[in-house]
Amino acid sequence: MSEDATPSNENLEDIILKTCDLPVLPATAQKLMSLMADPNANVEKLRKIVMTDPGMTAKVLKIANSAFYGGYRTIQNLSQAIMRLGFRAVENIVMAGSMKGVYKRFGLTEKLLWEQSIGAAVIAHMIARRNSPAEAEDAFVAGLLHDVGNVILNNEHPEKFSEVMERVYNEDVSYAEAELAVFGFSHREVGALVVRKWxxxxxxxxxxxxxxxxxxxxxxxSLYDVAKIVNIADRICMRLGIGWRSPRADAISDEEYSESLDISQEELLELIENVKGGVDA
Incomplete structure (x- = not known):
């Protein structure tokens, strides 16, 4: 699409909606969104939402009993799990588990997208806890969703999505340039429309x-701070090869990594695997 033919925002939205079938938010996540907006939200309401989904219950219990969160005794019910993990942490686990239901298939490409999503969420949460604690939970959700547009494009047009990836890896073009050449719009715009629908x-x-x-x-x-945190998390994922075919050491400097996180890269990778393993349960 030439620069002169760049569509207006309204026309671009029409093009995207005609090109992509935007999914509905998974049922458990819908209930969770309502709870998050409820000023009277409490542990019992959260417990009831999680209990309606046996698979989600298993995920929460597995993470509560993981090495990262593990205490002296085994957690056996949701109320105990919520007490150990914390209310917002359980909300985040449920949201992450629900997001996996957005994928239409789960091959190698989807595995990389999922790893990148979980990785960015965990890293963003850790950066925020260290540098901006009030933003930690919002940073997790933002990290989880920041590339949801890619998930939708891959769901709807896997061959075109693969073409974008091949151009990025094999040609001297940016991701944005490759997307524009193949789709005529970016996954950023798709993601924005998805979260509006949700x-x-x-x-x-x-x-x-x-x-x-x-x-x-x-x-x-506040919005800027969260976006900056997730942006750093995204680049750390690139550096470590989380959700990418290979690591990119130049994605973020040693200095910026050290300023953002106080654990080694090896410890970080282990933590992400623990969380992903729990959500994948």
Whole structure:
């Protein structure tokens, strides 16, 4: 698509909606979204939501009993798990587990997308806990969703999505350039429309749309801070090869990594595997 033919935002949305079948939010995640907006949310309400999904119950219990969270005694029920993990942590686990239901298939490409999503969420949460604790839970969800547009494009057009990836790996083009050449729009725009359909706050839509130019979000300090954290997490994933075919050592400097996280790369990879293993249970 030539620069002169660049569509307006409204026309671009029409093009995307005609090109992609945007999925509904999985049922458990829908209930969770309602709870997150409920000023009277409590542990019992969260427990009831998780209990309606036996698979999700197993995930929460597995993570509560993992080496990372493990205590002196084995957790055997959801109430105990919520007490050990914390209310928002369980919300995040449920949201992550629900997101896997968005995938239409689960081959190698989907495995990489999923690893990158979980990796970015875990790393963003850790960065926020160290540097901006009030943003930690929002950073997890933002990390989980930041590339959801790629999931949708791969769901709907796997051959075209593979073409984008091949161009990035084999040609001297950026990801944005490859997307524009193949689709005529970016996964950022798709992701923004998805989270709007799922009734996430407008701030999430704005973050996904402007993720590659976060200075546009500087009008909202909290939003900007979360976007910056997830951006760093995304680059750490690239550096470590999380969700990528191979690591990219130049994605983030040693200095910026050390300023963001206080654990080794080996410890970080082990932590991500523990969380992913729990969510995949």
């Amino acid at each position: 009734s996430f706050p407008e701030t999430m839509e704005m973050m996904l749309r402007n993720f590659d130019d976060i200075e546009k979000l500087s009008y909202n300090q």
